[in-house]
Amino acid sequence: MEARARIERLRDELHAHNHRYYVLAEPVISDREFDSLLHELSVLEQAHPEFNDPTSPTQRVGGDLTDKFEKVAHRSPMLSLSNSYSAEEVAQWAERVQAGLPGEEVEFVVELKYDGVAISIWYEKGRLVRALTRGDGTTGEDVRANVATIKTVPLKLNDGAPDSLEIRGEIFFPWPGFESLNESRREAGEPEFANPRNTAAGTLKLQDSAVVATRPLDCMLYNIDAEAMTALAINSHSDAVQAAAMWGFKTPKGRRLEVVKSVKAIMSAVAYWEEAKNQLDYAIDGLVIKVNRYDQQRRLGMTAKSPRWALAYKFETERVSTTLRGVKFQVGRTGAITPVADLNPVHLGGTIVRNASLHNADQIAKLNLCVGNAVLVEKGGEIIPKIVGVDGGDSSSGDLFSKPISFPDVCPECEAPLIRKDGEAQHYCTNSSKCPAQVRGRIHHFISRKAMNVDGLGKETVNQLVNAGLIQDVADLYTLTLEDLLPLERMAQKSADNLLKGLDASKSIDFERVLFGLGIRHVGETVAKNLAKALGHIEAFKTTTVEDLMALEEIGPTVAESVASHFRDPVFLDLVGRLQMSGLRMEVTLQKPMGNALEGEVVVVSGVFETMSRDEAKAAVTNHGGRLVGSISSKTTLVLAGDKMGPSKLKKAENLGVPLMDEAAFLRRIGGQ
Numbered sequence: 001m002e003a004r005a006r007i008e009r010l011r012d013e014l015h016a017h018n019h020r021y022y023v024l025a026e027p028v029i030s031d032r033e034f035d036s037l038l039h040e041l042s043v044l045e046q047a048h049p050e051f052n053d054p055t056s057p058t059q060r061v062g063g064d065l066t067d068k069f070e071k072v073a074h075r076s077p078m079l080s081l082s083n084s085y086s087a088e089e090v091a092q093w094a095e096r097v098q099a100g101l102p103g104e105e106v107e108f109v110v111e112l113k114y115d116g117v118a119i120s121i122w123y124e125k126g127r128l129v130r131a132l133t134r135g136d137g138t139t140g141e142d143v144r145a146n147v148a149t150i151k152t153v154p155l156k157l158n159d160g161a162p163d164s165l166e167i168r169g170e171i172f173f174p175w176p177g178f179e180s181l182n183e184s185r186r187e188a189g190e191p192e193f194a195n196p197r198n199t200a201a202g203t204l205k206l207q208d209s210a211v212v213a214t215r216p217l218d219c220m221l222y223n224i225d226a227e228a229m230t231a232l233a234i235n236s237h238s239d240a241v242q243a244a245a246m247w248g249f250k251t252p253k254g255r256r257l258e259v260v261k262s263v264k265a266i267m268s269a270v271a272y273w274e275e276a277k278n279q280l281d282y283a284i285d286g287l288v289i290k291v292n293r294y295d296q297q298r299r300l301g302m303t304a305k306s307p308r309w310a311l312a313y314k315f316e317t318e319r320v321s322t323t324l325r326g327v328k329f330q331v332g333r334t335g336a337i338t339p340v341a342d343l344n345p346v347h348l349g350g351t352i353v354r355n356a357s358l359h360n361a362d363q364i365a366k367l368n369l370c371v372g373n374a375v376l377v378e379k380g381g382e383i384i385p386k387i388v389g390v391d392g393g394d395s396s397s398g399d400l401f402s403k404p405i406s407f408p409d410v411c412p413e414c415e416a417p418l419i420r421k422d423g424e425a426q427h428y429c430t431n432s433s434k435c436p437a438q439v440r441g442r443i444h445h446f447i448s449r450k451a452m453n454v455d456g457l458g459k460e461t462v463n464q465l466v467n468a469g470l471i472q473d474v475a476d477l478y479t480l481t482l483e484d485l486l487p488l489e490r491m492a493q494k495s496a497d498n499l500l501k502g503l504d505a506s507k508s509i510d511f512e513r514v515l516f517g518l519g520i521r522h523v524g525e526t527v528a529k530n531l532a533k534a535l536g537h538i539e540a541f542k543t544t545t546v547e548d549l550m551a552l553e554e555i556g557p558t559v560a561e562s563v564a565s566h567f568r569d570p571v572f573l574d575l576v577g578r579l580q581m582s583g584l585r586m587e588v589t590l591q592k593p594m595g596n597a598l599e600g601e602v603v604v605v606s607g608v609f610e611t612m613s614r615d616e617a618k619a620a621v622t623n624h625g626g627r628l629v630g631s632i633s634s635k636t637t638l639v640l641a642g643d644k645m646g647p648s649k650l651k652k653a654e655n656l657g658v659p660l661m662d663e664a665a666f667l668r669r670i671g672g673q
């Protein structure tokens with residue numbers, strides 16, 4: 001019993017010292033004293049394994065080996081913010097916000113946009129229980145063992161913290177630690193890491209938490225669910241961050257969390273950080289500006305992709321000069337030819353740049369590039385840097401005998417002739433079905449994370465399978481056997497098993513992602529989702545016409561033409577047929593209704609709502625057994641009426657004697673509140 005009391009006492013003391021040292025930077029004991037307490041605890045814990053506790057300060061050193069990170073659904077999606085690149089855009093956004101809240105005073109918070117990895121950390125009864133990566137935004141991976149080694153992340157919260165808490169923020173690799181890591185890698189003859197962000201992301205995915213513990217990651221936590229905070233009578237973002245600091249988190253302070261009241265003040269904060277960013281000992285790639293008050297955030301609501309009450313401002317891009325060594329012509333899955341510049345490696349915006357996109361033939365002609373030119377490279381909002389011009393303005397810096405780079409006439413992969421369609425900037429390889437680059441590209445797209453997300457199958461393996469003649473299209477993947485795989489180089493029994501397991505698991509991926517994975521031109525993730533929802537079943541695609549498609553919401557002529565022509569192409573139809581035979585999902589899975597509170601009701605949804613978007617309101621109707629209709633008629637039994645419902649609709653409902661129900665009553669009825 002005595003040992004137990006001492007263990008608990010030591011843990012409490014060490015938690016407190018840890019917090020003072022790493023979070024507050026106000027240590028009250030020396031490193032040596034700290035180490036000696038930690039040592040004492042560790043000896044006692046080893047002697048008394050029965051008092052083992054994963055939140056003990058000794059657990060910071062790691063040691064847990066994770067074979068596979070558990071996938072866990074986020075409690076609410078981890079959304080990204082909309083981006084802006086100029087002061088003007090920021091001002092326009094702030095004015096839109098102001099216009100959305102007429103007559104109200106609006107406070108904005110200006111924060112740093114840490115260039116790291118988003119993380120969502122869950123606490124239960126004050127103890128760290130999960131740490132989820134962003135993943136696809138809906139589901140993340142639990143990297144708790146690794147996050148627990150980060151000294152600024154509390155394993156246990158201070159008194160007064162809510163019983164159950166989720167907090168989000170960013171894990172990043174500060175420059176000094178990153179540089180010393182690279183130094184030790186240089187010494188060990190290992191390749192250096194190119195940028196702190198990717199290294200932080202890679203570190204979080206390491207299976208050995210003891211290695212993670214040797215890398216000085218840092219973590220800033222600042223986002224807490226508004227609803228949870230409102231329940232605690234905390235009514236603004238800045239108040240929540242202050243509360244989080246009390247509970248033990250490392251949170252932004254001072255100018256790193258500045259509350260301002262005017263567009264002008266936002267702009268002066270932006271101007272300040274444009275300069276001051278270089279003095280920080282970690283990388284930021286911009287600022288985040290939010291509406292501070294939760295009630296105002298709620299009223300502004302969301303667009304399809306991101307909240308209206310927040311905006312990311314990206315700093316202007318840096319430019320550097322380097323030498324153009326040559327140009328490679330890459331062939332994409334659609335046959336599009338992309339020229340890629342091969343550059344002398346150069347540091348740019350925290351990464352080492354070796355390649356840059358040249359987009360198309362016009363771009364090359366416009367830049368009038370020669371091999372050997374000194375070129376200006378910059379990194380915009382996109383990941384791949386681009387060449388913006390020849391340094392000095394002309395190409396005289398090229399080799400004396402080098403000619404301007406010219407665009408090829410034939411496909412560099414299969415030598416089929418290239419064509420350029422009217423009105424398009426891109427050249428295409430005409431050998432769609434056989435060009436090896438296109439074949440590989442289509443399969444890479446199909447297995448990618450946003451499409452089928454096949455575990456155990458990467459691009460390299462796909463290339464190997466294509467080269468070995470085992471697969472020619474995505475349907476061939478599902479005919480692979482262990483006997484096919486084992487003779488391949490570097491293919492162990494275990495990897496082969498995993499690959500087949502991954503393929504099998506992909507058969508339960510939703511229809512919309514199968515549709516996206518098919519790689520129909522102009523059908524991106526969102527369009528695939530809309531089409532899947534509207535048509536429901538693959539058979540409906542086979543009979544649909546361009547006109548039918550264009551009648552759908554958000555489907556334009558380009559998409560409609562592309563979809564219709566694919567489903568008339570016998571090669572494509574054959575592929576779809578074989579995928580169907582393999583058991584992939586070819587129809588939308590209907591969600592089970594959550595209740596029957598609206599059974600028998602024929603409902604019209606109109607106006608705007610405070611706690612939900614109109615789409616969410618419609619979904620709520622069907623989820624609770626109601627039938628949705630578009631307009632009010634004598635058959636309508638109920639109108640769910642939000643604010644700003646049109647007067648003609650109101651009148652119609654009144655004339656037909658259809659009862660109106662407001663949002664609050666609706667939520668009560670479906671049992672929401």
Ligand SMILES: [Zn+2]
Nearest residue numbers: 411414429435
């Ligand atoms: Zn080709």
